Amino acid sequence: MIELSPSVKFGLNFFHPLLMWVLLALSLYAAYLGLQVQRTRNAQGDEKKELIKGRYNIKHYQIGSIILAVMVTGAIGGMAVTYINNGKLFVQPHLLAGLGMTALIASSAALSPFMQKGANWARMTHILLNFVLLGLFTWQAITGVQIIQKILTKA
Known part of the structure; x- marks a missing residue:
C-alpha cells in the first residue's frame, strides 16, 4: 500500500466537502432548470415560444x-x-444518508428514458425523488460541516 504524507492525508479531508458544497449549489441550479422545464411544458402561445x-x-x-x-x-x-x-468507515447517519442519496440520484436518472417518452408517472416520481434528495443533501451539508469541525479540532 502507498503511504501518504500526513499533510496530504489531512488535505484530502477537505476535497469531499468542498466538492459536495459545489454539487449542492449545482443541484439547486438543476432544480431551477427543472422548474423552468415544467413552466415551459405548461405555457401556451408566445410565452411558450x-x-x-x-x-x-x-x-x-x-x-x-454531471450531478449524477x-x-x-x-x-x-x-x-x-x-x-x-x-x-x-464510520457507519453513522452521514454515511448512511450519503449512500441513500446515491441510490436516489441513480433511480431519478434512470427515469429519464420514461420521461422522454412522456410518462407522467416517471416525471412525478423524478420530481419527488429529487426533492427528497435536496432535503437530504441540505442535511448532509450541515452534518458534513460538523465532521469537518471535529477534524479541525483534532488537528
Whole structure:
C-alpha cells in the first residue's frame, strides 16, 4: 500500500466537502432548470415560444448528468478518504444518508428514458425523488460541516 504524507492525508479531508458544497449549489441550479422545464411544458402561445428559447430541458438534462457522475464519484471518494485516513468507515447517519442519496440520484436518472417518452408517472416520481434528495443533501451539508469541525479540532 502507498503511504501518504500526513499533510496530504489531512488535505484530502477537505476535497469531499468542498466538492459536495459545489454539487449542492449545482443541484439547486438543476432544480431551477427543472422548474423552468415544467413552466415551459405548461405555457401556451408566445410565452411558450419564449421559454423554449431558454433550452431549459437540454440544460437540465446535461446538468443532471454531471450531478449524477460527480455525486457517485464524490460519495466513493469521501468513503475512500475516510478509509485512508482512519483505516475504517464510520457507519453513522452521514454515511448512511450519503449512500441513500446515491441510490436516489441513480433511480431519478434512470427515469429519464420514461420521461422522454412522456410518462407522467416517471416525471412525478423524478420530481419527488429529487426533492427528497435536496432535503437530504441540505442535511448532509450541515452534518458534513460538523465532521469537518471535529477534524479541525483534532488537528
